[in-house]
Amino acid sequence: MAESRNVQAVREAYELARRADHKTLRTRILDDATWRPAKEGAWNPCRDADQIVRTLLWRAHANRLRPGEVIDLGDRVLVQLKGVRLGRLGGRGLFPRLHQIVVVRDGKIVRMQDYPGREEALAAAGLRG
Secondary structure, three states, X not given: OOOOHHHHHXXXXXXXXXXXXXXXXXXXXXXXXXXXXXXXXXXXXXXXXXXXXXXXXXXXXXXXXXXXEEEEOOOXXXXXXXXXXXXXXXXXXXXXXXXXXXXXXXXXXXXXXXXOOHHHHHHHOXXXX
């Protein structure tokens, strides 16, 4: 089955970050997009596209962050992130996991929010709780 446009947009953003293609990545994120951490104080939230690009590039290289399981939720995408030091980014568990809800509009990232667990991410998406 073919992936949705939104899932493709999220996967592409992570691939561009991995390749350190700053200019192309920047075109895939709306100017006023935001990104919130899994836990307050873990790192400062991103308040615009330029901050998101810098954070994605840093995470892709320092933490080797990449998407694992990706689930289409309409205008949102649930991503289970893979990488190293996920506990430092707000993941939890013996083998820390970090989940993310990415809101995509017209093929561009609008908002990103990290969650320490799958249940929290699903609840935030209105699918559990």
